[in-house]
Amino acid sequence: MTEIKEERKQEILEKLEKAASPEYVTSWDEKGIATSKKKTEIEKGRKSRQKGASFELKVRKDLEEKGWTVSKWANNVDLELKKIIPAKRKFNPFSKAMTLGTGFPDFIALQSVGNKLYNVIGVESKVNGLLSKEEKEKCAFLLDNNIFNDIWVSKKGEKGQVGYFNFREKYGDKYSAQEEEKIK
Numbered sequence: 001m002t003e004i005k006e007e008r009k010q011e012i013l014e015k016l017e018k019a020a021s022p023e024y025v026t027s028w029d030e031k032g033i034a035t036s037k038k039k040t041e042i043e044k045g046r047k048s049r050q051k052g053a054s055f056e057l058k059v060r061k062d063l064e065e066k067g068w069t070v071s072k073w074a075n076n077v078d079l080e081l082k083k084i085i086p087a088k089r090k091f092n093p094f095s096k097a098m099t100l101g102t103g104f105p106d107f108i109a110l111q112s113v114g115n116k117l118y119n120v121i122g123v124e125s126k127v128n129g130l131l132s133k134e135e136k137e138k139c140a141f142l143l144d145n146n147i148f149n150d151i152w153v154s155k156k157g158e159k160g161q162v163g164y165f166n167f168r169e170k171y172g173d174k175y176s177a178q179e180e181e182k183i184k
Contacts, residue, residue, distance in 0.1 A: 056106055056125045059154045062162045063123065068109040073122065076104050077138040084147070104138050105151060122148040129155025129165070139167045140175035 015036065024036040063070045076087040087103035105124035113119050122142060124135065131139070131153060139151045150166055157163030 055127050059125045059162055063109055068111050070107050070109045073103040073105055073108045077141050079137055120149055122151040125154045127156050129153060136175045143168060
């Protein structure tokens, strides 16, 4: 019992040191729990978000130049419920700004292929082109349920150009529901 108290005491002392340090920024959540983050890490995160937003704009312009009609996708996939839900909006109380475009994938793109026929794709923008396991599962769900004909993942190519790969071509049925049922 005293070991647990000593560990907890040590943890509290470390948090207090971080809170007092000029290298860290401490914030409290609704429950009163403190979290400390390094100022350098906060700056890295801010720059990373800026680069991501800038790359999204570049992808959108590139698709529009290629004849696609592009719009922000305002939905997300709930993997537990196995259905599409509206994306949550994020509010920043400091800048008084509401973030609307938090859906997955980032864009829906339409292209006419004939008389009243359209090719509908989802486009996810990733500077490095890497998807997390959860994002791969969401892509597979969207393709299995015929929400999109294809899902393209954009990444930064050579000389800053935008490159794309087709999720279905790269991963095949590895993440699809039919493949999971075969394994069971």
